[in-house]
Amino acid sequence: xxxxxxxxxxxxxxxxxxxxxxxxxxxxxxxxxxxxxxxxxxxxxxxxxxxxxxxxxxxxxxxxxxxxxxxxxxxxxxxxxxxxxxxxxxxxxxxxxxxxxxxxxxxxxx
Amino acid sequence: xxxxxxxxxxxxxxxxxxxxxxxxxxxxxxxxxxxxxxxxxxxxxxxxxxxxxxxxxxxxxxxxxxxxxxxxxxxxxxxxxxxxxxxxxxxxxxxxxxxxxxxxxxxxxxxxxxxxx
Numbered sequence: 294x295x296x297x298x299x300x301x302x303x304x305x306x307x308x309x310x311x312x313x314x315x316x317x318x319x320x321x322x323x324x325x326x327x328x329x330x331x332x333x334x335x336x337x338x339x340x341x342x343x344x345x346x347x348x349x350x351x352x353x354x355x356x357x358x359x360x361x362x363x364x365x366x367x368x369x370x371x372x373x374x375x376x377x378x379x380x381x382x383x384x385x386x387x388x389x390x391x392x393x394x395x396x397x398x399x400x401x402x403x
Numbered sequence: 404x405x406x407x408x409x410x411x412x413x414x415x416x417x418x419x420x421x422x423x424x425x426x427x428x429x430x431x432x433x434x435x436x437x438x439x440x441x442x443x444x445x446x447x448x449x450x451x452x453x454x455x456x457x458x459x460x461x462x463x464x465x466x467x468x469x470x471x472x473x474x475x476x477x478x479x480x481x482x483x484x485x486x487x488x489x490x491x492x493x494x495x496x497x498x499x500x501x502x503x504x505x506x507x508x509x510x511x512x513x514x515x516x517x518x519x520x
Contacts (some may be wrong), residue, residue, distance in 0.1 A: 327505030344506030386505050390462025393458050397447035
């Protein structure tokens, strides 16, 4: 149950785009399409942004999009806004009723 | 409106026990998988445990297997996490969340567990 690998930080200017990678293994990301992405602001509970690799829950702007290729999933935030500055975590089902989260990425809006 | 409210956190000595509760409203507890997730101070999210809709099938992170037990009382709409043999590295904010099948759209506000002598 090793954590999925994410870059510690990512940044982009207002209005630009940023893409965060999430690398797992053939035991989690590579096998299951139950990859989710969460946004967490300081002191707050996480918020679901993407489920099942690329599905956006109601209320999440279409500026957020997800993809997957092999053992790596990615989250892209387009048209960066100040409020997008937060920590982002990926998560994947890993079989046998277990999940694993990513190491987390701090997104800075310049 | 879906709500999840955790309670039961606090300061406990190493080797001690604690039971966390997660009272839910706005949905039927027995109709959903439920998970516990923790976050050590200044650290990332770590999945801890899952309880299936049947209320029987469970899953645990290796780091808590054999020490933590997840359960529920459907009549009380409450999810529990019994934590035994607590260690310093169990110190974290513990969140419960509704699992809609591989994604966690609803979270509580978290309860802090501090393991220290």
